[in-house]
Amino acid sequence: MVGFYHEIALKGGNRPWFLRQMGNNLKRALAGTGITTFKRDSMMATFKLKSPDQWPLVKERLEHVIGVERFGRAYRVDSTIEAIQEAVPFMLEGQNPTSFRVTARRTDKRFPMTSPQINELVGGQIIDLTGWPVNLNNPDFDLQIKTTGKDTLLSSEVLRGPGGMPVGVGGHVAMLLSGGIDSPVAAYQMMRRGCKVTFIHFHSFPLVDGTSKEKAGDLVELLTQYQQDSRLIMVPFSAAQQRIIVTVPPAYRVTIYRRFMLRIAQELALKYGAGALITGDSLGQVSSQTLENMTTIGTVADKLPIFRPLLTMDKEEIIDKARPLGTYPISIIPDQDCCSLFVPKHPVTKSRVEDVVRMEEDLPVDEMVQEALDAVEEQTYHWPPSAASKRVAEEAHSG
Ligand code: ATP
Ligand code: MG
Numbered sequence: 001m002v003g004f005y006h007e008i009a010l011k012g013g014n015r016p017w018f019l020r021q022m023g024n025n026l027k028r029a030l031a032g033t034g035i036t037t038f039k040r041d042s043m044m045a046t047f048k049l050k051s052p053d054q055w056p057l058v059k060e061r062l063e064h065v066i067g068v069e070r071f072g073r074a075y076r077v078d079s080t081i082e083a084i085q086e087a088v089p090f091m092l093e094g095q096n097p098t099s100f101r102v103t104a105r106r107t108d109k110r111f112p113m114t115s116p117q118i119n120e121l122v123g124g125q126i127i128d129l130t131g132w133p134v135n136l137n138n139p140d141f142d143l144q145i146k147t148t149g150k151d152t153l154l155s156s157e158v159l160r161g162p163g164g165m166p167v168g169v170g171g172h173v174a175m176l177l178s179g180g181i182d183s184p185v186a187a188y189q190m191m192r193r194g195c196k197v198t199f200i201h202f203h204s205f206p207l208v209d210g211t212s213k214e215k216a217g218d219l220v221e222l223l224t225q226y227q228q229d230s231r232l233i234m235v236p237f238s239a240a241q242q243r244i245i246v247t248v249p250p251a252y253r254v255t256i257y258r259r260f261m262l263r264i265a266q267e268l269a270l271k272y273g274a275g276a277l278i279t280g281d282s283l284g285q286v287s288s289q290t291l292e293n294m295t296t297i298g299t300v301a302d303k304l305p306i307f308r309p310l311l312t313m314d315k316e317e318i319i320d321k322a323r324p325l326g327t328y329p330i331s332i333i334p335d336q337d338c339c340s341l342f343v344p345k346h347p348v349t350k351s352r353v354e355d356v357v358r359m360e361e362d363l364p365v366d367e368m369v370q371e372a373l374d375a376v377e378e379q380t381y382h383w384p385p386s387a388a389s390k391r392v393a394e395e396a397h398s399g
Pocket of ligand 1: 175176177178179180181182183184200201202203261278279280281285286288289337338339
């Protein structure tokens with residue numbers, strides 16, 4: 001059973017730290033699968049499955065560990081041709097390919113057969129067992145046999161992990177998470193750069209129903225599979241909105257809502273030690289995301305940078321990422337977004353900072369920010385559940 005990580009190889013002096021983080025994340029992700037120990041050597045980790053029944057769960061977990069580039073299941077046998085041939089039928093179980101080949105690699109010359117000789121012998125064995133046709137250039141099934149001095153690994157499936165850099169090595173960021181399509185994708189992009197993400201969701205409950213809160217919760221639960229622990233901060237936004245609509249002309253409300261969101265998010269980010277604010281903005285997608293409006297909105301974040309990982313992506317590209325991630329079906333559930341409350345069809349597209357600052361002079365800005373901060377609710381999420389319940393038990397024990 002093998003897992004590879006890839007991008008970490010490029011990391012020079014940071015490599016030992018990256019590998020340690022990768023190892024910790026792997027260990028944590030495999031909690032509850034029955035795998036407790038594994039060997040890590042340079043860019044590869046191997047662990048032993050006690051029984052083939054463990055594989056489906058292990059596979060599902062590994063698919064979610066950021067940093068894992070490729071992985072697969074291998075049989076480890078003695079480095080003798082008899083042991084190899086004995087394992088071959090197991091490797092064919094459940095397979096029905098249109099063609100096959102054998103790819104042997106002898107890394108230790110003490111093995112008494114050459115790679116072509118192994119290919120020929122095992123290939124003949126497979127033809128006898130199955131009658132599958134051989135295709136050397138583009139086989140449907142490729143049985144790989146790697147012999148070393150110590151032992152031999154047989155593998156066939158190579159599965160793709162998420163790749164990227166292990167979560168934890170890229171710092172900590174605060175994500176403004178709506179219930180929409182874009183922001184969960186943006187969060188995942190940051191995780192793939194090794195960032196731990198804290199989520200902040202603004203909602204207008206009870207002015208609207210609680211759908212957006214539920215969606216945010218479901219999205220965070222899903223994304224937690226990639227970073228193992230998440231915090232979601234729910235910010236009630238209706239009190240601020242009710243003040244804004246009294247004095248701010250309709251065309252400017254979204255811009256000013258967004259400025260308040262950023263001010264509040266910045267305070268929360270600082271409180272929890274996040275080093276940047278992340279949004280799902282994509283340039284020109286809607287009126288609040290023109291260059292002018294992003295600038296007007298962004299000036300209130302004066303202590304932390306704002307990063308927008310989707311800035312240059314169009315909606316199609318974003319949806320293409322949301323589907324395999326699994327967030328898309330949650331994101332498209334209809335809800336009443338808090339920024340669609342009390343706003344006209346055609347908000348201003350080219351706002352100017354000085355105009356907006358003048359409009360805000362009528363508002364008790366600090367008080368509104370504080371009021372929202374005082375009313376936040378927090379939720380935590382853990383994955384896999386078995387590790388979470390273990391930790392809760394430990395905390396209860398130590399407390
Ligand atoms: P999304 O699909 O992420 O909702 P969108 O295309 O609907 O994006 P907007 O509604 O303009 O775009 O939001 C732009 C960004 O502002 C979002 O990606 C998100 O980062 C932030 N944002 C918008 N609404 C909220 C909210 N209710 N809570 C937290 N962040 C929000
Ligand atoms: Mg939205």
